[in-house]
Amino acid sequence: MQIVDIHYLEGFLTPNNINCVVSQLPKFDIHKKGDIMNTSVNIGGITFNNPVTTASGTFGSGIEYSDYVDLSKLGAVTTKGVASFPWGGNPTPRVIETPSGMLNAIGLQNPGVDVFIARDIPFLRKFDTKIIVNVVGKTIEDYCEVVDKLAECDVDMLEINISCPNVKEGGIAFGQDAKQVHYITSEIKKRAKQPIIMKLSPNVTDVTEMARAAEAGGADGISLINTLTGMKIDIHKRTYALGNKTGGLSGPAIRPIAVRMVDLVASVVKLPIIGMGGIASAEDALEFIMAGATMVAVGTANFNNPSATMDVVEGIKEYMSNYGISDIKELIGCVR
Amino acid sequence: MAAVKDSIKILENIALTDDVFSMWLDASTIAKKAIPGQFVNLFSKDHSMMLPRPISICEIDKLGGRIRLVFRVVGKGTKEFSLLKRGDSIEVMGPLGNGFSIEGKKALIIGGGIGIPPLLQLSKDFAGEKHIVLGYRDTTFMEEDFRAYGNVYISTEDGSRGVKGNVVNAIEENNLDADIIYACGPTPMLKGLQQYAKEHNIKAQLSLEERMACGVGACLGCVCKSRSVDDHSMVNNKRVCKEGPVFYGDEVEL
Numbered sequence: 001m002q003i004v005d006i007h008y009l010e011g012f013l014t015p016n017n018i019n020c021v022v023s024q025l026p027k028f029d030i031h032k033k034g035d036i037m038n039t040s041v042n043i044g045g046i047t048f049n050n051p052v053t054t055a056s057g058t059f060g061s062g063i064e065y066s067d068y069v070d071l072s073k074l075g076a077v078t079t080k081g082v083a084s085f086p087w088g089g090n091p092t093p094r095v096i097e098t099p100s101g102m103l104n105a106i107g108l109q110n111p112g113v114d115v116f117i118a119r120d121i122p123f124l125r126k127f128d129t130k131i132i133v134n135v136v137g138k139t140i141e142d143y144c145e146v147v148d149k150l151a152e153c154d155v156d157m158l159e160i161n162i163s164c165p166n167v168k169e170g171g172i173a174f175g176q177d178a179k180q181v182h183y184i185t186s187e188i189k190k191r192a193k194q195p196i197i198m199k200l201s202p203n204v205t206d207v208t209e210m211a212r213a214a215e216a217g218g219a220d221g222i223s224l225i226n227t228l229t230g231m232k233i234d235i236h237k238r239t240y241a242l243g244n245k246t247g248g249l250s251g252p253a254i255r256p257i258a259v260r261m262v263d264l265v266a267s268v269v270k271l272p273i274i275g276m277g278g279i280a281s282a283e284d285a286l287e288f289i290m291a292g293a294t295m296v297a298v299g300t301a302n303f304n305n306p307s308a309t310m311d312v313v314e315g316i317k318e319y320m321s322n323y324g325i326s327d328i329k330e331l332i333g334c335v336r
Numbered sequence: 337m338a339a340v341k342d343s344i345k346i347l348e349n350i351a352l353t354d355d356v357f358s359m360w361l362d363a364s365t366i367a368k369k370a371i372p373g374q375f376v377n378l379f380s381k382d383h384s385m386m387l388p389r390p391i392s393i394c395e396i397d398k399l400g401g402r403i404r405l406v407f408r409v410v411g412k413g414t415k416e417f418s419l420l421k422r423g424d425s426i427e428v429m430g431p432l433g434n435g436f437s438i439e440g441k442k443a444l445i446i447g448g449g450i451g452i453p454p455l456l457q458l459s460k461d462f463a464g465e466k467h468i469v470l471g472y473r474d475t476t477f478m479e480e481d482f483r484a485y486g487n488v489y490i491s492t493e494d495g496s497r498g499v500k501g502n503v504v505n506a507i508e509e510n511n512l513d514a515d516i517i518y519a520c521g522p523t524p525m526l527k528g529l530q531q532y533a534k535e536h537n538i539k540a541q542l543s544l545e546e547r548m549a550c551g552v553g554a555c556l557g558c559v560c561k562s563r564s565v566d567d568h569s570m571v572n573n574k575r576v577c578k579e580g581p582v583f584y585g586d587e588v589e590l
Binding site: 057065068086087088095097099101104106109112280302303304306 | 341379385386387388429549550551553554556559560568571572573578
């Protein structure tokens with residue numbers, strides 16, 4: 001395979017003429033273009049094979065979806081939130097469909113960090129993918145206990161959830177006040193052995209304020225957005241559709257809001273961003289990347305299409321191939 | 337890795353009542369694996385509807401490689417499915433969940449409303465003596481399908497057919513007994529049967545319903561309360577889509 005420097009083609013290579021251009025280059029095999037295409041990205045010193053991960057809470061720890069998805073094809077698996085002890089979550093109904101999206105109020109049900117370490121880490125390590133552990137807590141001490149236990153574990157990165165709208169204590173309470181964001185970030189950064197990503201909420205007046213606070217607190221990256229607080233009424237039963245009354249809105253309905261927030265945050269902080277919010281296709285993912293996201297997470301779309309994550313990875317490669325992009329990093333924040 | 341979500345051809349789709357439809361699918365892979373009480377996820381062609389619709393399997397034709405689904409139109413998704421014609425395709429994922437296990441010598445098979453169809457394959461597969469109790473609000477459906485496999489007793493809320501009242505009234509009025517209860521229907525009915533089974537010291541397998549998202553056990557949207565701490569969740573919660581939808585009566589709080 002001859003290594004072709006695609007840059008020399010710039011200027012005359014467009015999607016319309018790529019096929020005839022390629023046909024004039026006999027050693028340039030379009031099917032082997034993957035060999036020279038670099039989809040790897042780096043956050044906090046960790047290299048990911050590609051920029052696609054799962055949005056926390058939609059994918060468990062990957063076990064249930066491993067019948068449908070080859071986890072080794074994903075840049076990373078981001079796990080469901082892990083707390084210091086088992087959480088029971090909210091009353092049902094916990095999920096309800098809405099136009100182009102859904103509301104959920106799971107309430108961070110999880111089996112606790114000890115079971116997570118014993119059961120889920122060994123499972124995920126069987127695959128050629130990175131492990132990002134989403135960490136939840138009701139108090140700062142709770143978060144720190146999980147971070148301390150994970151410090152000794154074989155995981156690649158921590159995503160600190162300070163943005164869940166469905167629990168009364170912890171979660172979003174830490175994510176809506178810049179001082180709190182700074183404090184919790186710096187406290188966790190002191191103890192964590194892995195890079196930390198702070199997951200921010202869109203349910204704030206100014207998301208850039210929270211992003212700056214996370215950066216000042218020593219975060220290695222930022223992920224956004226978590227779900228938007230919403231509500232649905234069941235008019236036939238004349239009651240709230242969700243047991244928790246309110247829930248978090250996700251899915252394509254929130255995508256334009258999420259893209260705009262990624263663009264906004266990318267313009268004020270230097271930290272790498274994991275972008276998410278309604279990504280269901282490679283086209284959607286590329287919007288986030290061009291707005292400034294280094295990685296992207298697929299969430300609600302997994303329910304609609306269990307292989308959505310793999311489809312996004314393949315679609316990004318196809319886009320790069322069609323447009324002659326040799327390195328995904330050329331696209332990150334390219335609209336700015 | 338199993339390619340479990342497939343585009344599947346519809347062999348027949350007919351109305352049984354104004355809003356209940358019966359659909360046969362050309363689904364040999366699913367038919368081969370499925371057991372009574374399991375369900376499939378049906379996906380809308382309109383991808384603005386993000387969540388799949390979980391529908392229980394009504395009949396499994398292993399030799400013919402077909403499965404039958406009987407569903408009620410309750411919203412946009414099921415409306416779309418009801419309009420599909422023979423020869424059309426639909427995205428189907430399954431079989432999902434944990435179905436009924438055949439046990440006992442004398443069964444009471446009890447269905448309420450749209451909880452009736454999932455009991456048909458079980459009625460076929462259960463070899464012992466069986467009394468089948470079907471509870472409806474008013475309009476009956478699938479009565480004849482069940483008559484081939486056991487004694488059928490009907491209850492209707494409006495008294496238009498059979499015993500006026502609910503399935504428990506029909507059981508008591510007909511002095512029916514059993515060593516195993518199989519039931520599927522609305523939660524208040526299952527709660528009544530859970531109590532009935534406990535009082536009469538009969539084992540009960542109950543098929544639960546809950547709003548679902550993923551259908552594979554990942555999102556924890558569809559949990560029910562369990563009497564003991566569950567091995568997977570480490571709390572008193574079980575996943576209806578994964579450990580269920582069929583549970584023993586003494587396992588769950590309704």
